[in-house]
Amino acid sequence: METAWTNQLSVGNAVIDSEHQNLIVMIDRIESMIRAKNASSLPQELEQFEHYLCVHFINEEKLAQAVNFPFGKNKQEHQFVLKEFQRMRNELLAKKGVWTDDAAKHYSNFLSEWMTSHIVREDMLMKPVLQTHDYKFWPGSKEGGANYAAGSIASLYLQLFGTLTP
Numbered sequence: 001m002e003t004a005w006t007n008q009l010s011v012g013n014a015v016i017d018s019e020h021q022n023l024i025v026m027i028d029r030i031e032s033m034i035r036a037k038n039a040s041s042l043p044q045e046l047e048q049f050e051h052y053l054c055v056h057f058i059n060e061e062k063l064a065q066a067v068n069f070p071f072g073k074n075k076q077e078h079q080f081v082l083k084e085f086q087r088m089r090n091e092l093l094a095k096k097g098v099w100t101d102d103a104a105k106h107y108s109n110f111l112s113e114w115m116t117s118h119i120v121r122e123d124m125l126m127k128p129v130l131q132t133h134d135y136k137f138w139p140g141s142k143e144g145g146a147n148y149a150a151g152s153i154a155s156l157y158l159q160l161f162g163t164l165t166p
């Protein structure tokens with residue numbers, strides 16, 4: 001299932017919207033690889049995705065704190081999806097490109113369905129608060145946002161949950 005970005009998915013903040021757009025592009029790429037049973041590029045692609053997703057979650061939390069949005073429920077959801085993502089990644093990588101079309105459908109739907117529900121059901125709750133700020137608002141700077149190169153995945157988990165894994 002392909003997820004397409006529309007203005008309906010805007011949560012009212014430029015940095016978060018652009019990160020969501022990037023995540024959707026990454027998910028489409030991963031889904032194509034899963035459908036094509038292309039196991040050679042998948043490990044690297046999944047690692048990049050996990051890294052970017054952690055940075056995105058760190059940024060969302062930073063923004064929520066800056067606008068005084070209670071973030072507990074979102075944080076739980078982030079931890080849950082990262083755990084599920086790791087489980088799916090480990091399963092997929094263990095299969096080394098040998099999986100059925102049904103399994104391909106199952107794995108590829110997981111990320112796009114999660115992405116839509118992450119934006120529509122979780123992040124959208126912040127929209128009324130974010131709309132009281134400038135669309136380009138970012139705590140402490142005019143630019144800010146995800147720094148893809150920042151830190152190892154373990155150090156990102158440490159920042160997010162105080163542990164080395166989700």
Ligand SMILES: [Fe+2]
Nearest residue numbers: 020060118123
């Ligand atoms: Fe998000």
